[in-house]
Amino acid sequence: MGVVNQKGVITSTLVQQRTNKLSFGVPALKNISIKSIGILAAIALWAFVSALGIFSTSLLPSPWTVFSSFLRLIQNGVLIDHTLSSLGRVFSGFFLAIAIAVPTGLVLGMWDNVRKAVDPVIEVLRPIPPIAIIPLAILWFGIGESSKIFIITYAAFFPIVLNVMGGIQQVDPVHIKAAKTLGANSLQIFYYVVLRSAIPNIIIGMRAGVSMAFISLVAAELIASNAGLGFLIQEARYLFKTDEVMVGMITIGLVGFAINRILLSAEKALVRWK
């Protein structure tokens, strides 16, 4: 690179930034078009297979049938209602999980001995899938809202607690040394060094947590519910409306995707320094 002096270093960084800005538009556009090609190809394959007529249209409706049901369910408000009640559950469970998992993860990350004691408990509980929690949830909380929220909380808890713990443990010891020689006390070191360095991992934990919350949503709504996307799918199955089953599935996918995007932009805003 031939960086001769300080001025040379400065110029080269500025030049680099400028080229980054100039070239930004083209790759972004290219990226979007590649991504839409993937989705269009998947829809085309679906349309092709359903048009072959091997499967009955009542089992595999065409994309157009599903799309028109989608529009109809939006227009009559049914889809919106179900989506809102599912979102309410997902977020109640997710926020409850954050409220429990973040402090727990901080404690486990900070104190080695507590972590050593608690780790086996987490490792045994973690492989139990949310669906296996349903009977216990019904016995403990009945068939109302609280048992569904319990299942979602349980599912979202583990990825959050493990990532928060990992983030705290990953703090670079040299940063703690530096903070000490600069006169920071323990509380200041925790707040300005340990916690700050763990933020990227904490956000990763939240993203993993919210997707686990969505994955467990249908399991939670298997318990006697009368609203929600899981309920919509179940009810449509009883009525043999495959198109509405698919509308419910796709809606879960789209909402989960949107929330992940929102968290990704939150991550970008919070972790500008990376």
Next chain:
Amino acid sequence: MVKTESFIKIDDVTVNFSNNKNVHTVLNHMNLSIEEGEFVCVLGPSGCGKTTLLNCIAGFQKYEGKILLQDQLVSKPGKERGVMFQEYALFPWFTVEQNVAFGLKMSGMNKQQYLELARSFIRMVGLEGFEKHYPSRLSGGMKQRVSLARVLANNPSILLMDEPFAALDEQTRQHMQSELLKIWEQNKITCLFITHSIHEAIYLADRIIVLMPNPGRVALDIKVDLPRIRDRNDDRMFHYQKLISAILEGEVA
């Protein structure tokens, strides 16, 4: 309290590292005095205990014996002993300005005051205009400038530097050495500079202490009697180089 002559007194300091059955003596009954305003380079091959010595003075390393800084016993890190690390140790989540202001902010200074002070130190190390940048966007030399500004802003009575320029390329390193001397000439802060480069030591130091390993001890303690700014190709620098090389090679072979 009776004032001793030495600014820093290292009195019979021993450090043992033990793993399983083996006890390895890193520093063996070391005695050393450093005067106020002195620029001391500690030089030696890896394993000679030079970084351990710095860690003891910084308060990171437990030791037997006594280390006194202005008659105060050293037992834990403190802001009167500023440390510059080879790996910069800048907080990546803070901007240049926030990094430099860190110590001041921790001491409870108000925001306007610490930002003003931080900016003046950023100017001193020649990084004006980079206040709002994050460290990830800076080159190695610039990061080490920020680190220097951060330490100096805290107004320490001694600067402990652990091979601060070792990770830089040769040209940047030489540039940083003369910049460091320029800043040092301004406030004559006491410096303890760890290095494994003979050239660096002769260029920077008032006094060079050569440590040798197994067990870590002082093999040479010599004043460098040359005016600054030194010419890197001066014949008299060569004299010191021969002297130090002879000791290093003699003992290693």
